[in-house]
């Protein structure tokens with residue numbers, strides 16, 4: 225039976241993540257994946273967490289296994305607050321909601337404010353999870369080019385002037401997914417000013433902010449906002465564990481009250497067991513020590529990737545910006561129209577990369593770009609994977 229006639233209009237244009245599709249083809253253990261966005265599993269504090277989980281289930285079974293409150297377990301809200309305060313992302317009058325991952329926060333924030341046809345400005349390219357969330361609300365996505373120092377702010381100003389009824393700007397200003405770039409302070413200041421001038425809300429998505437391995441921290445947009453226009457999505461996925469599904473949303477309470485109601489409809493609350501595990505982990509251990517190990521490892525892995533790219537990529541055919549943190553590196557091949565043959569040939573050579581179209585506002589337009597991830601493979605696999613990729617690029621470009 226063909227079920228497509230039953231599809232709601234809003235899900236018809238959705239395109240599944242090419243990365244998830246690729247996972248299906250990657251059952252072959254010989255494939256080196258530079259495609260996903262998984263954090264380094266070798267650094268998960270699994271021993272510590274298994275002891276903590278056991279103790280919670282022994283000593284607080286009712287709390288861990290019973291329904292919890294929608295906004296989050298109070299001590300978990302304090303943990304999120306502590307992380308956010310470090311980057312000035314909490315203001316007076318703000319509410320904090322614990323979310324089942326930042327993904328849910330972004331989705332339900334969008335659901336709280338977007339009507340069909342509303343305009344949303346996003347970086348182009350951007351994170352597919354958020355783009356797909358916005359697509360399901362049938363809004364109009366307006367893409368703004370990402371430069372080596374973040375969104376092109378002149379283009380943003382022009383887009384706002386042409387579309388003064390824009391409802392929201394969604395941005396990943398630090399170690400952006402997929403480009404790995406970080407927005408400069410000057411651009412952040414202008415973005416916040418423009419948002420206030422046009423009365424547009426900003427959703428700052430910052431799951432990678434803690435993962436800097438070179439350069440200086442740049443203030444969050446939320447910390448620069450004096451007008452209550454910036455909302456902030458944070459996550460424990462890249463500093464503790466993505467499988468625990470712990471994220472948070474921070475912003476003025478009046479709006480987040482609606483988001484909380486949507487969460488109640490969506491999944492009632494974030495699982496109590498993982499909230500309690502995170503609280504105990506944060507009490508017992510210094511998470512910053514653990515984050516430091518992540519930063520060091522990612523710095524080392526990024527360096528291995530860039531050095532091998534320099535050695536093996538055909539000279540003058542591929543451009544990239546070396547990131548100062550995060551987990552992604554973005555490449556552009558100016559001489560070609562479409563990267564698909566390279567991606568397919570790479571799979572034959574047993575290395576997986578993601579085509580740029582996956583992150584585009586129009587996912588059906590050809591792209592000459594691709595994203596590499598350096599957090600999940602080992603240093604040896606990164607080097608071997610990039611060597612295979614370099615050979616394919618040399619053959620096809």
Ligand SMILES: Cc1ncc(COP(=O)(O)O)c(C=O)c1O
Pocket residue numbers: 261324325326327328351353396401429431458459460461466470471
């Ligand atoms: C930019 C961005 N935002 C949000 C998320 C989702 O994070 P979480 O695991 O907290 O849902 C990701 C995950 O890859 C991401 O890259």
